[in-house]
Amino acid sequence: GENVEQHPSTLSVQEGDSAVIKCTYSDSASNYFPWYKQELGKRPQLIIDIRSNVGEKKDQRIAVTLNKTAKHFSLHITETQPEDSAVYFCAAWGGGADGLTFGKGTHLIIQP
Amino acid sequence: DVKVTQSSRYLVKRTGEKVFLECVQDMDHENMFWYRQDPGLGLRLIYFSYDVKMKEKGDIPEGYSVSREKKERFSLILESASTNQTSMYLCASSRTSGGPYEQYFGPGTRLTVT
Numbered sequence A: 001g002e003n004v005e006q007h008p009s010t011l012s013v014q015e016g017d018s019a020v021i022k023c024t025y026s027d028s029a030s031n032y033f034p035w036y037k038q039e040l041g042k043r044p045q046l047i048i049d050i051r052s053n054v055g056e057k058k059d060q061r062i063a064v065t066l067n068k069t070a071k072h073f074s075l076h077i078t079e080t081q082p083e084d085s086a087v088y089f090c091a092a093w094g095g096g097a098d099g100l101t102f103g104k105g106t107h108l109i110i111q112p
Numbered sequence B: 001d002v003k004v005t006q007s008s009r010y011l012v013k014r015t016g017e018k019v020f021l022e023c024v025q026d027m028d029h030e031n032m033f034w035y036r037q038d039p040g041l042g043l044r045l046i047y048f049s050y051d052v053k054m055k056e057k058g059d060i061p062e063g064y065s066v067s068r069e070k071k072e073r074f075s076l077i078l079e080s081a082s083t084n085q086t087s088m089y090l091c092a093s094s095r096t097s098g099g100p101y102e103q104y105f106g107p108g109t110r111l112t113v114t
Helices: none
Strands: A004-007 A010-014 A019-025 A032-038 A045-051 A056-059 A062-067 A072-077 A086-093 A100-102 A106-111 B004-006 B010-013 B019-025 B031-038 B042-049 B064-070 B073-078 B087-094 B109-113
Touching (some): A004 A086, A010 A019, A019 A086, A019 A106, A032 A062, A045 A062, A100 B042, B004 B087, B019 B031, B019 B087, B031 B073, B042 B064, B042 B073, B073 B087
Parallel strands (some): B010 B109
Antiparallel strands (some): A004 A019, A019 A072, A032 A045, A032 A086, A056 A062, B004 B019, B019 B073, B031 B087, B087 B109
16 A cells, blocks of 8 residues: 655744655555645644646645655745644545555644 | 534543444535544544445554445444544545545544543
């Protein structure tokens, strides 16, 4: 089955700086890569996703890049703000009966 | 707005009890999922279902079973609860056609087994 590795487990950045979270996956058949944000005590919510036919996708301060050859994808947050503090999960979808496999999460801390 | 609801936010059960966790979605989604979330381990898939009466094992199905008798409802069953099943349980749903698509999560049930 699919295996997703996510790094770092904790990331602390100064407000206004950029944050990058990286994930690797093992199954070359995976074709959908979402990112979820989970604020303390709340449910995970999708913030951005990318499909395997696209190399990069942006949505305001958030961007995701995908390198299919190297089997890794990254989340980039620019101009970080206090409300960006949360746990972020990457995931990969292998298709069919495999479901969605999540990384272990990154706790992003925005320092004032 | 998609709504995924779970029957309880907090639940305390004794070892050996049979436990039912229920999830309901109101968007006519074909897919439904059960995850457990533990610190440092992320979200791990227990079971999922593509249609009524259909189920597929996820990564950690041992000790759990599921039931989907109606499209909007997906139940997780712990046949004989054990202390190592103390965890946060999250239900999710998504549509299928042309997918995969965003999964919408419920608020979670924090289960404590004593």
